[in-house]
Amino acid sequence: MAHFGFENDIHSVLKLDMPITNAPMARWQRKASTSASANTSALSPSKSSNRSISMSKTPSKTPGKSGKTQNTPSKAGGDRFIPTRNPTRMDVATFLMSKENEPVDQTVSASAPTQKAWSVTLNGYDLEEAKILHLGGKPLNAPEGYQNNLKVLYSQVPTPVSIKKTRYISTVPERILDAPELKNDFYLNLMDWGKHNLLAVALSEQVYLWDAAPGDITMLKKMEDENDFICSVSWSNDGNFLAIGTSDCKVELWDVPYNKRLRSMDGHHARVSCLSWNDHVLSSGSRSGLIHQHDVRVADHHLCTLRGHSQEVCGLTWSPDGRYLASGGNDNLVNIWPSVQGASQQTAVHSFTEHQGAVKALAWCPWQPSILASGGGTSDRHIRIWNVNSGSCINAWDTCSQVSSLLFAPNYKELVSGHGFAHDKIFIWKYPSLAKVTELEGHDGRILNMALSPDGSTVASISADETIRLWKCFEKDPSKKPKAASTSSIIQQHIR
Incomplete structure (x- = not known):
């Protein structure tokens, strides 16, 4: 009996290696039968295909751990979808993986047309010709103390927008000087800034010079009679x-x-309330309404007298090219005179009557010598831009305040205006649109005069509050090279 029991055990063990006749079809057999059934006609399915489909069905609900049922895929092919991997897609994938590891400077291979075709097939367009945003190279490090790191990161490639810097204009004066006993007279011109960085200021009967570099102050002149006073000062060229x-x-x-x-x-x-230089010719305007032309090189200095104003001449300035002399008066007129050519009597080229108040503020445009800016008093309050060649008014702007002084800032091509009643401020305008850039306030009284520093970076304003304030608004661009200055002087050659 033991012998037969041993043989039965041997047969039961050997049955494990025999094929299982009643087991479900293997996965690879199901896939082969599914592919074979897909190739046959859908209108006349074979028995084997029907059998394979019926055998591949799995229960639609499977008990879970919690006793609930879960939905499972019921489509043919099992419970997991495996995409078809044809040879073309495998080649594209191999190409993309190898492309990522190639160096940037690698030359284009001979299979470029095939690679371009794969790129179009895969992406729908050629990547080499597509216009996309990218950041080439490593991002720049932000400077020390820089706050906006994102701006540095995305501005590695310089563009006109990233290069252009926003200009900062300080609304606080850089320096304040005392001007005691200053004459609060609208018609006088009591301050001028010379080429050697000397600021001349008239305080009652005395003239002081302030050296802007070291800050030294010296007294140049004092009137002998206490009842007399200084009315105007002007530096030579x-x-x-x-x-x-x-x-x-x-x-x-x-x-x-x-x-x-x-x-x-x-x-x-x-x-004598106003003065202006044109090389060796000095023009002076007085309260009588007359303008005298002086040649300072000769003993008989008087050249001619200009008669065009019925009241005090309070504004006088020569054009940068020396062709025209502009004069403004308390009679609301702006006259344009030609340069002196030895004639004893001269007539004005133009006489502008548009202003409705006294015209003291006059300024020629340095980069357009035929352009003149004029400002009216309390009854007018307008800034007007003139073309003296054609005699036409280019632009007019109501400032709602008395205009006492005008300056052109060549560093930024802007116009600066000083005002009295009722604002007592300094306005900076964009030229020629006259759009306001900013306003500078701090004076407690009306502004009487303004002067521009030799380098064009600083504006000095003198006010009825007996102070001189220095505003550094037009610092030069370091990228621009300064022009070489001429040191020749015709006056110095003939007087000394």
């Missing part, structure tokens, strides 16, 4: 000579380096 107009109807010429008065010129019958 080379910055070596200072013209002074006084209340006793005289025009004095001072040699500043030697601190010496060279001459005193008579001829006016009222106070």
Whole structure:
């Protein structure tokens, strides 16, 4: 009996290696039968295909751990979808994997047309010709103390927008100087800034010079009579000579380096309220409405008299090219005079009557010598831009305030205006649109005069509050090269 029991055990063990006749079809057999059934006609399915489909069905619900039922895929092919991997897709995948590991500077191979076709097939367009945004190279490191790191990261490639820097204009004066006993007279011109960085200021009967570099102050002149006072000051083009107009109807010429008065010129019958230089010719306007032309090189200095104003001449300035002299008066007129050519009497080229108030503020455009800006007093309050070649008004703007002084800032091509009643501020305008850039406030009284520093970076304003404020609004662009300055002086050659 033991022998038969041993044989039965051997047979039962050997049955494990025999094929299982009643087991479900293997997975690879199901896939082969599914592919074979797909190739046959759908209208006449074979028995084997029907059998394979029926055998591949699995229960639609399977008990879970919690006793609930879960839905399972019921489509043919099992419970997991395996995509068809044809040879073309495998080649594309191999190409993309190898492309990522290639160096950037690798030359294009001979199979470029095939690679381009694969790229179009895979992406729908050629990547080489597509216009996409990308960041080439490593991102830049932000400078020390820089706040906006994202701007540095996405501005590696310089563009016109990223290169352009926003200009900052300080609304606080860089320096404040005291100006005690200043004459609060709208018609006087009591300050001018010379080429050698010397600021001349008239305080009552005295003239002071402030050296902007070291900050030294010296007194140049004092009137002998206490009842007389200084009415106007103006530097020569080379910055070596200072013209002074006084209340006793005289025009004095001072040699500043030697601190010496060279001459005193008579001829006016009222106070001299404005002065302007054109090389060796000095023009002076007085309260009588007359303008005298002086040649400071000769003993007989008087060249001619300009008669065009019925009241005090309070504004006087020569154009940068020396062709025209502009004069403004209390009679609301702006006259344009030609340069002196030896004639004893001259007539104005143009006479503008559009202003409704006294015209003291006059300024020529440095980069357009035929353009003149003029400002009206309290009754007018307008800034007007003139073309003296055609005699037409290009632009007019109501500032809603008395205009006492005008300056052109060549560093940024802007116009600066000083105002009295009722704003007592300084406005910076974009030229020629006259769009307001900013406004500078701090004076407690009306602004009487303004002057621009030799480098064009700083504006000095003198006010009825007896202070001089320096505003650094037009610092030069470091990328621009400064022009070479000429040191020749016709006045110095003939006087010394």
